[in-house]
Amino acid sequence: MMGHGAHxxxxxxxxxxxxxxMPMVPGLENALPPVSPFLIGDGMxxxxxxxxxxxxxxxxxxxxxxxxxxxxVRRTIGGRDYAMLGYGGQYPGPLIQADRGSRIxxxxxxxxxLPTAVHWHGIRLENRFDGVAGLTQDPIxxxxxxxxxxDVPDAGMFWYHPHMREDIQQxxxxxxxxxxxxxxxxxxxxxxxxxxxxxDDILIDEQGLIPWGEEAPTHALMGRFxxxxxxxxxxxxxxxxxxxxVVRFYLTNVANTRTFNVRFGNARVKLIASDIGKFxxxxxxxSVVIAPAERYVVDVRFPEAGEVGITNTxxxxxxxRGTFYPHEDTLxxxxxxxxxxxxxxxxxxxxxxxxxxVAEDIEPFRALLxxxxxxxxxxxxxxxxxxxxxxxxxxxxxxxxPPVEWNDGMPMMNWLSTGTQVTWILREPASGQENGDIxxxxxxxxxxxxxxxxxxESFHPMNHPIHIHGQRFLVTERDGVPNTNLVWKDxxxxxxxxxxxxxxxxxNPGSWMVHCHIAxxxxxxxxxxxxxxxx
Amino acid sequence: xxxKMLLALALLAGMAPGNGDPVPGIPPTTCSIPEGIVPGxxxxxxxxxxxxxxxxxxxxxxxxxxxxxLPGTGLAAGLGEVTxxxxxxxxxxxxxxxxVLDVWLSVERLMAPREGVYVGWLTxxxxxxxxxxxxxxxxxxxxxxxxxxxxLLVVTLEPADDPEAAMWTGPVxxxxxxxxxxxxxxxxxxxxxxxxxxxxxxx
Numbered sequence: 152m153m154g155h156g157a158h159x160x161x162x163x164x165x166x167x168x169x170x171x172x173m174p175m176v177p178g179l180e181n182a183l184p185p186v187s188p189f190l191i192g193d194g195m196x197x198x199x200x201x202x203x204x205x206x207x208x209x210x211x212x213x214x215x216x217x218x219x220x221x222x223x224v225r226r227t228i229g230g231r232d233y234a235m236l237g238y239g240g241q242y243p244g245p246l247i248q249a250d251r252g253s254r255i256x257x258x259x260x261x262x263x264x265l266p267t268a269v270h271w272h273g274i275r276l277e278n279r280f281d282g283v284a285g286l287t288q289d290p291i292x293x294x295x296x297x298x299x300x301x302d303v304p305d306a307g308m309f310w311y312h313p314h315m316r317e318d319i320q321q322x323x324x325x326x327x328x329x330x331x332x333x334x335x336x337x338x339x340x341x342x343x344x345x346x347x348x349x350x351d352d353i354l355i356d357e358q359g360l361i362p363w364g365e366e367a368p369t370h371a372l373m374g375r376f377x378x379x380x381x382x383x384x385x386x387x388x389x390x391x392x393x394x395x396x397v398v399r400f401y402l403t404n405v406a407n408t409r410t411f412n413v414r415f416g417n418a419r420v421k422l423i424a425s426d427i428g429k430f431x432x433x434x435x436x437x438s439v440v441i442a443p444a445e446r447y448v449v450d451v452r453f454p455e456a457g458e459v460g461i462t463n464t465x466x467x468x469x470x471x472r473g474t475f476y477p478h479e480d481t482l483x484x485x486x487x488x489x490x491x492x493x494x495x496x497x498x499x500x501x502x503x504x505x506x507x508x509v510a511e512d513i514e515p516f517r518a519l520l521x522x523x524x525x526x527x528x529x530x531x532x533x534x535x536x537x538x539x540x541x542x543x544x545x546x547x548x549x550x551x552x553p554p555v556e557w558n559d560g561m562p563m564m565n566w567l568s569t570g571t572q573v574t575w576i577l578r579e580p581a582s583g584q585e586n587g588d589i590x591x592x593x594x595x596x597x598x599x600x601x602x603x604x605x606x607x608e609s610f611h612p613m614n615h616p617i618h619i620h621g622q623r624f625l626v627t628e629r630d631g632v633p634n635t636n637l638v639w640k641d642x643x644x645x646x647x648x649x650x651x652x653x654x655x656x657x658x659n660p661g662s663w664m665v666h667c668h669i670a671x672x673x674x675x676x677x678x679x680x681x682x683x684x685x686x
Numbered sequence: 687x688x689x690k691m692l693l694a695l696a697l698l699a700g701m702a703p704g705n706g707d708p709v710p711g712i713p714p715t716t717c718s719i720p721e722g723i724v725p726g727x728x729x730x731x732x733x734x735x736x737x738x739x740x741x742x743x744x745x746x747x748x749x750x751x752x753x754x755x756l757p758g759t760g761l762a763a764g765l766g767e768v769t770x771x772x773x774x775x776x777x778x779x780x781x782x783x784x785x786v787l788d789v790w791l792s793v794e795r796l797m798a799p800r801e802g803v804y805v806g807w808l809t810x811x812x813x814x815x816x817x818x819x820x821x822x823x824x825x826x827x828x829x830x831x832x833x834x835x836x837x838l839l840v841v842t843l844e845p846a847d848d849p850e851a852a853m854w855t856g857p858v859x860x861x862x863x864x865x866x867x868x869x870x871x872x873x874x875x876x877x878x879x880x881x882x883x884x885x886x887x888x889x
Binding site for chain 1: 744745746768769770772773774775776777779781782783784785835836865866867868869870
C-alpha cells in the first residue's frame, strides 16, 4: 500500500496512507484539515528521549502508593524509533494489580507539555478521582502532580487512560490495565496461565507518525484508524504455551476507534467475563467482537503444537470497488511447544460453568429487567463547513451503512473532517436536548432503564461504544430480544440500526459522564454529564 | 447483473415497498408466462396476510418486488426486514468475518398457485451459495439467516415443497436485495456522476 502523502504534503500535513486504486475525491486533491498538525517531539531526534520499557506488573496492597509519571519516551515500532508517551516510562503503563475492596493510591506527575488527567475506566471510585479534567478535577499541568485514591469494589480487568485529548495522548501510548483480583481463588475456572492483551493500532506511513490535529481532532467522522496493529504496545507480540494448556486472555481494546474481531485460529474459545466481572454462564464463541474500551476475558485451549495466530479477522469495505473483501491482521502469535499437558485444568476446560455468585448479585435487579424505559437516547451526527464533495459522498454512502465500520473505507474524507466541523450527537427525543444540554439527575439507589437507539436513517450513522462513568449497567435487551446471559458492563457497542436497553444501577454519587468511546467522537461533542446525589 | 442494477435503481428511485406499482423510469418487465408453468385460474385465493413481521426493531428493510413473470403475482408485494441475531457482542459474525443477519420476509397480495408452492431462498448475488428458508404456505412470512454481506432474497414457484432442495427449479416470482448490494463500483459511476445506469449499457 502506497501513500498519497508524497504529493499531499503541505504545512506539515501528510495525508494518511490509502490504497492507490482509490481515486481522490474530486475537488479535494489539495485539501488539508483546517487545524494545525501536531506531533510529540516534532523535529526532535527520538534518541533524545529515554527508551520505554515493557509493562511491568505492580502488585499493590490496600493503602499502597504508586508514583507514576507521564513522560515522553522512545518507542520502536517496525524497526523505527518514535517519540511517544508513557506511564511510568513503560508501554503499556504498569499492569496494576490490587485486591477487590482495597484502596490504592497513584500519584501522577505530568512531565509533558500537554495537560492531562487519568481516568480509571470502569472503576466505581470516588467521583473526585474519576479523572475527567474540567469536571472532576483541574487538568494536571506540566510539572504538577495529582494524587488519585482508587477504591476498587469490583473484580475484573479495568484500565486507565487520559481523559484529555485522548485521541492524541492515548494513541501515543498512555494506557494501562488495572487487574482487580477477587477474594475467591475459584472465582474463575482453572487455567494454566494468564495473558493480558491490550489491543491498539497506530497511524503510520513510510515517513512516520501521521500528525494529529492540534486545536481539534482530525478523523472526526469515523475516528482515527491505525495502519499498524499493536498488542501490548508492539507489532510482533509473541506468547509461549504448551499443547493442552488453557490460557486465560484478558482482552482490552485501547484503540481510538477500531473494533476488533479477535480469532484464535481454530482453538476453542470460552467466553468467561466482560467489563465488570463474569457472565451468568460461560459460553463457547467463535470470535470476540470488542469495541473501544470494552474488555472480555476468554479461556482458550491450544490442543496441538505449532503456531497459532491471534488475528483480527474482518470483511473490510472497499467503497471504490463497491465490495467487501476479507482482511486479516495478526495481533499476536502463540507458539505452542514443549511437552504436552493433560491435567485437571485441561480437562476442566470442557465444562461450562454456571456462575451462581453472578446470578445472586444480579438477583435484586431481576424484577426490574422488564421495567419500562425511563430515558431514551438516539445517536446522530451534524456537520458544518465540510467540503461539499465530502457531504455529497456521505449522502451517497448512506444508501448502505454497515453495522460496524471495521476499517477506514474513506480515509481521505475521514482525515479531512475535524472536531470543529463534525458534531456527533446523543439526543434525548423526549426533551429535544442534545449532548451537554441533557440534564439527568438521580439518587443513589435508583435503578434506571435507558434505551439507546443508533438510528440507521440518520445522516451518516456509525457504531458507537457507549461508556457510562462511575456506575455499572446490564444490557437487558438488544433489539427487543431479552438478554439471557447477563454481565455487568461499563461500555457497550451500539451497532448501526441497533437498540439497546441498559439497566443502570446508580450506586455512586457524583457528576459522571456518558459518552461515545471513539476518541474523536467524544471530542466532537458526543457526551453529557448526569448527577447522582446521596438523597 | 442487470436485475441487480434494475432493483438498485428501483430502490434509489424511492419506490415505496409493497405498492406493486411500476417504478417511474423503469420499464416494466415482460409479463409472459415462462415455459413449463401452467397458468392458474382466476379463482385463486390470496394467501393470508402476514402477522407482525418481526418482534425486534429492524436494522433496515428492503422491498421484495414481483417479477411479474407469473399470472396472479403482479400485485404481490413484500418486505425484507433485517435484524441482528442475539449475541453477547451485539453483532454476530461468520468465520470469515461476514455479518450473520436474520432476514424476515413478509408478503401480501400474492395469489396462491393452483399447483406447486412458493419457496423463499437466500442467496449471494453470484448465486454461488443458496439456502432455502421455507415455503410460503402459512401466513406469507419466512425467516432465514444470511451469512453473506451481500445477499438476495427470492421467492420461486416450485413444483413441490422439498425441504432438502439445494437450489430452486421454478421461476423467480419475487426478489429483493440487501442494502449492501447498493454498494457498487465507483469507476466512472460514483457519487458524483449524474447519468444513470443506462449509460453503462443497462436497459
